[in-house]
Amino acid sequence: MGFGLPWALAGLVAVGIPIIAHLLRRQKLPKQTLPTIAFLHRIHATRAARLRVVDMLLLIARALLVAALVFVAAAPYRVVQSSLLDRQHALAIVFDDSLSMAAIHEGDTLIERAAVLSTEQVRKLPEGSEVSVVLSGRPARVWVRRRSELEMVRNAFGEIDTRSTRGDALCDAVRTATELLLESELADRRLLVLSDFTSGTRADECEWPTRGIRVGFETVSTPNPDNRRIASVEVIGDRESADGLQLEVQVAGTSTQAQQRVRLRQKGQETQERSVRWTDDGGEAALSIPANSTDAVVELRLDPDDVLPADNVRGVLLGSGTVHVLLVDGDPHPDPRKRETAFLSHALGVAPRIGRSFAVETLDAQDLSESAIIRSDVLVLANATLDEKWLPLIQRFVSGGGSLWITAGDRINPRAYGSVLRELLPGRYTATRMEERPVSFQSKALPELDQATVRGRTPIAEASLNAVVTARFSDGAPAMVEHRYRSGRVAMFATTVDDAWTDLPYQPVFVPFVLDTLTRLAGRTDHSVEPHEPVSLPGSTPSQRIQVVTPSGRTVDLAEADRVAFRDTGEIGAYRVLVNGVSGARFAFVVDAPSGESDLVSKGPPEVTTGAEAAVSDSAQGIEQPLAPWLLLLAIVLLLTELWLRQIRRR
Amino acid sequence: MTHVLEPELAVRLAGLTLRANRTVDGLLAGMHRSPHRGASTIFKEHRAYRPGDDPRLIDWRAYARSDRYTIKHFEHETQLRGTLALDISPSMRWGSGEVSKLDHAATLLAALAYVLTRQGDAVSLITFDEAIHDRLPARSGPAHLDYLMRTLAEPAQSTGATALHAALDELIEHAGRMGLVVIASDLLDLEDDALGPVARIQARGHQTIVLHIMDPAELELPYEQPMRFEGLEGEAPVEVDPAGIRRRYGEAIDAFVSSCQRRVVAAGARYLLARTDSPPEHTLLQLLRDG
Numbered sequence: 001m002g003f004g005l006p007w008a009l010a011g012l013v014a015v016g017i018p019i020i021a022h023l024l025r026r027q028k029l030p031k032q033t034l035p036t037i038a039f040l041h042r043i044h045a046t047r048a049a050r051l052r053v054v055d056m057l058l059l060i061a062r063a064l065l066v067a068a069l070v071f072v073a074a075a076p077y078r079v080v081q082s083s084l085l086d087r088q089h090a091l092a093i094v095f096d097d098s099l100s101m102a103a104i105h106e107g108d109t110l111i112e113r114a115a116v117l118s119t120e121q122v123r124k125l126p127e128g129s130e131v132s133v134v135l136s137g138r139p140a141r142v143w144v145r146r147r148s149e150l151e152m153v154r155n156a157f158g159e160i161d162t163r164s165t166r167g168d169a170l171c172d173a174v175r176t177a178t179e180l181l182l183e184s185e186l187a188d189r190r191l192l193v194l195s196d197f198t199s200g201t202r203a204d205e206c207e208w209p210t211r212g213i214r215v216g217f218e219t220v221s222t223p224n225p226d227n228r229r230i231a232s233v234e235v236i237g238d239r240e241s242a243d244g245l246q247l248e249v250q251v252a253g254t255s256t257q258a259q260q261r262v263r264l265r266q267k268g269q270e271t272q273e274r275s276v277r278w279t280d281d282g283g284e285a286a287l288s289i290p291a292n293s294t295d296a297v298v299e300l301r302l303d304p305d306d307v308l309p310a311d312n313v314r315g316v317l318l319g320s321g322t323v324h325v326l327l328v329d330g331d332p333h334p335d336p337r338k339r340e341t342a343f344l345s346h347a348l349g350v351a352p353r354i355g356r357s358f359a360v361e362t363l364d365a366q367d368l369s370e371s372a373i374i375r376s377d378v379l380v381l382a383n384a385t386l387d388e389k390w391l392p393l394i395q396r397f398v399s400g401g402g403s404l405w406i407t408a409g410d411r412i413n414p415r416a417y418g419s420v421l422r423e424l425l426p427g428r429y430t431a432t433r434m435e436e437r438p439v440s441f442q443s444k445a446l447p448e449l450d451q452a453t454v455r456g457r458t459p460i461a462e463a464s465l466n467a468v469v470t471a472r473f474s475d476g477a478p479a480m481v482e483h484r485y486r487s488g489r490v491a492m493f494a495t496t497v498d499d500a501w502t503d504l505p506y507q508p509v510f511v512p513f514v515l516d517t518l519t520r521l522a523g524r525t526d527h528s529v530e531p532h533e534p535v536s537l538p539g540s541t542p543s544q545r546i547q548v549v550t551p552s553g554r555t556v557d558l559a560e561a562d563r564v565a566f567r568d569t570g571e572i573g574a575y576r577v578l579v580n581g582v583s584g585a586r587f588a589f590v591v592d593a594p595s596g597e598s599d600l601v602s603k604g605p606p607e608v609t610t611g612a613e614a615a616v617s618d619s620a621q622g623i624e625q626p627l628a629p630w631l632l633l634l635a636i637v638l639l640l641t642e643l644w645l646r647q648i649r650r651r
Numbered sequence: 652m653t654h655v656l657e658p659e660l661a662v663r664l665a666g667l668t669l670r671a672n673r674t675v676d677g678l679l680a681g682m683h684r685s686p687h688r689g690a691s692t693i694f695k696e697h698r699a700y701r702p703g704d705d706p707r708l709i710d711w712r713a714y715a716r717s718d719r720y721t722i723k724h725f726e727h728e729t730q731l732r733g734t735l736a737l738d739i740s741p742s743m744r745w746g747s748g749e750v751s752k753l754d755h756a757a758t759l760l761a762a763l764a765y766v767l768t769r770q771g772d773a774v775s776l777i778t779f780d781e782a783i784h785d786r787l788p789a790r791s792g793p794a795h796l797d798y799l800m801r802t803l804a805e806p807a808q809s810t811g812a813t814a815l816h817a818a819l820d821e822l823i824e825h826a827g828r829m830g831l832v833v834i835a836s837d838l839l840d841l842e843d844d845a846l847g848p849v850a851r852i853q854a855r856g857h858q859t860i861v862l863h864i865m866d867p868a869e870l871e872l873p874y875e876q877p878m879r880f881e882g883l884e885g886e887a888p889v890e891v892d893p894a895g896i897r898r899r900y901g902e903a904i905d906a907f908v909s910s911c912q913r914r915v916v917a918a919g920a921r922y923l924l925a926r927t928d929s930p931p932e933h934t935l936l937q938l939l940r941d942g
Contacts, residue, residue, distance in 0.1 A: 035742035037882035039903045
């Protein structure tokens, strides 16, 4: 038995009120002489015994009435014990299958041990009970949905991946399990959580059920949380230089006296190994990658001599020093100096002199090809309205991490852009107009833009919610609007990048404007993802063969339908994407161990404060039944009894 | 008790005549008819002369008319001997208002004494509880009346609870024969035979009047709150809620009063319930009119 508001029990001192009142009343009875007292004795002789009983019953009734009201205020409940053995009930098991539960203890992972415990719990259930199982590895998944076939449920535990690499989504799982319990028609509902309750679990942040559901916790943890992981890798240097790249590796976790090594793997082959030096701040090691390496990604592995080997792997994206820019000229001119893209090409041509490296390819719109799009990092549509056949490819290109810059001009068809690429664009082009009075630019990043004048523009309206206006015209209208679309970026420019509508290309600020814009667009999103998180892949054509090489060396051929999002990301480490057997700099991603899952120290079950009661062991299983309604009924009965006794006393 | 007999009451009672229903045996002639035939002014009857009759009583005129010796009977007006008995037990000294039962009883007896004295009758007084305390012999005259009044005003101190049976037995010896006996008491002697001597008093030729003195609070128990009631004659206290027992108490008191009345009447005596909240003259008027 417990109390929801135990402090209310202090009101029990009020039980003394009727007792004190009774005693005071007896002491302070007024005295009265009466010659005929003999008659009172005659009457009272028959009443006295009864009155004493009635008075005592009155006193008891009043004291009990006060006590009952106090108990009602304290919100009491009782826990029905041993309900597993004698009553059918709905049981929802939240099963932690996150990475930390893959820790090995005495030859078994914690997931295997939790499966055994869960099987035992289900075995105790009486026939007719209903079981749900929700796995709390991210994302939370319903493993068994309200099944009464207990044999099937027991077998289901054996199918849980015992080498999970998932993050933890315990709160999502608890929410789902609670919803499943509330769907049940069985009155006794119980939520059992099996987890190691490490810091990555974040059980304290969950919204635990408070009424009608008994919550129990079973801690499954390792008593030996000896674990190490590669905490971070810093890539230093330039692969174009003679020294190549340096990888500064930081190792976190419990230190060890045994010699431990970090091994470098490139394209699945181990190429280097270095010993870990332990300091007060942890372990560290340095590795190098030669200048001639073209790998977009490499992998580091720590010796698997701890209880959780899965987090000893870390992929490292090396990236590319060169940004591949594809300029699509929508208004080709025989004179190269008057082409739409001439000024852009010129600006990118001076980039190496200021430390930037761009690989520029220029195509007329009619010469555009799938392969050209796929091998580029940034696609610039300069005064070009593309045929609709390209639009799905461009959308996949951006979704997979590519960037798109659209500049205005007289060849722009606002309606075409507004209909097909509406979702992709950060805004909507409106009707082109020529200004009677030239306007200028305003930009906080490049104040010198205000020196340029603009005579014509295609205004941008209805910017998306996450759009950012990086430059404006002097009248306040957006000049450059950008936003992120999935893994890529898209920018719209409201005027030309040649001298047709503006003198911007002749201004000194034009080169930094172009370089900043392309550099910003080429800065791809972080390709480090969590295990089992879908990854957007670059666009491809049906004729191209797309393959993904997983950290374990497994090669996955992707069908056309799977190319938008690759979901087989359960392994921790470096993934390489091959297009027709060739890997490119942009075609790689890494899957990192979920944060917090490497700390194997159990913090114990959360302190559930309202309604539910933490039960670490199985012995405390039961259902909370509120007792307030019964006590209230008792109080009413006592009140009626008190009134009745008062009437009896007066007779 | 400073005014045993209020002057106004004495004036009102002066016009009243107390006539005993029965002839009394007295030495002094008065307004009361004597059972002794003889010299008197009121003719009663004729009867035939029997040997032994006083020859002086022969009605010679009747002999002349009928040639038979006829005795002429006269009713002698004789002096009444009134015996007043006052209960002075502690229960009589209680009253729910300003007037105690003893005050009220003394007032009634004083009025009777005044009336009897005014018509030349002899009045004696005794006070009693468990025994007789004051004993004033039967006398007439203003001096005796004054003495009697003072005794009523300050009766002897009570030494115990009411013991009617013993006190009335003693009263029989004191009252002599063929008189008027007035007993003023609350009759709170619940012994079965407490009123047994009344019959014997009646048998001695007395006309007995029992004035049952009761306080209205005794009859109605008008208290509302629970109280601790205490007795006056050594009874144990009792804590009761009067509201809860009023009905049953009323029934018990009614039964007690009825019982007293029934026993007194059965003995041939008169019973009169005298409530202390009722004016004394009302009680006396009722007594004298019905008498």
